[in-house]
Amino acid sequence: MKVTTIMQFILGLIVCNGHDVICGSLYGNETDRLSLLEFKNAITLDPKQSLMSWNDSTHFCSWEGVHCEMKNPQHVTSLNLTNRGLVGKISLSLGNLTFLKHLFLPTNRFTGEIPSSLGQLHRLQNLYLSNNTLQGRIPSLANCSNLKALWLDRNQLVGKIPTDLPPSLQMLQLSVNNLTGTIPAFLANITALNQFNIAFNNIEGNIPDEIAKLPALHILNAGSNQLTGRFQRAILNLSTLVFLNIGQNRLSGEVPSNLGTSLPNLQSLALANNFFDGNIPSSTRGRTESGMMIYEIELG
Secondary structure: OHHHHHHHHHHHHHHHHHOHHHHHHHHOOOHHHHHHHHHHHOEEEOOOOOOOOOOOOOOHHHOOOEEEOOOOOOOEEEEEOOOOOOEEEOOHHHHHOOOOOEEEOOOOEEEOEOOHHHHHOOOOOEEEOOOOOOEEOOOOOOOOOOOOEEEOOOOEEEEEOOOOOOOOOOEEEOOOOEEEOEOOHHHHHOOOOOEEEOOOOOOEOOOOHHHHHOOOOOEEEOOOOOOEEEOOHHHHHOOOOOEEEOOOOEEEEEOOOOHHHHOOOOOEEEOOOOEEEOOOOHHHOOOOHHHOOOOOOOOO
């Protein structure tokens, strides 16, 4: 019996030497494989049969949508199941993919809450969950210290904008949800932020003064909310701004006359459907030259 066992072990080593991919599943990292299978089990409908390859006949690194690093044992670094029509909930098991850098699950039919376990993925760089039917609050992602892009737009999320977002964040897309509360002054700590989109929510208050501390901000889209108060003059310090939309709110008062000169890179401007009075700033006129587009700036 012992001789047979030893011979089987030796034979396994010989096979592994020539077939590293197969052996990664047999003798290597099982945590990732089991975590992916738990994710699959939470899917109730797979209309495009995208997960058909997710079985023991092939190594998990060869499954559709899965990408692994080439080291041994292999770890999942990317999961991309964009626009597969998947129905179900996002399994907590994804939090066990500790080497995951990119998670792309947009344009599916996921329901339920965003798993809090995703907050454990400190290597995560891109999290795209747009265009699903996700509910509940945005979980804490403070430990995702390498996160650069967070796309949660077009869901049914509620609650406030988190105040513990990682400082590495560059793109924050939260539009078309049911978020409430105010824009947190904490955003000033995310100095690398270049896209901030909260359009079509129920955000109140005004844009905080601290917005001026975002030197890389290119896109500021806070349109279609419940913002009140006067035009936030701190916006005039955002010289890198290319796109500004604060239309369809409850803002009032005059628009600064030096808006155009303070924002020399501005290409798109939306101010309409507020309670602004006075005249359209002359500094924004004639900006259609050189391909620039200024639109929706009618004042009351």
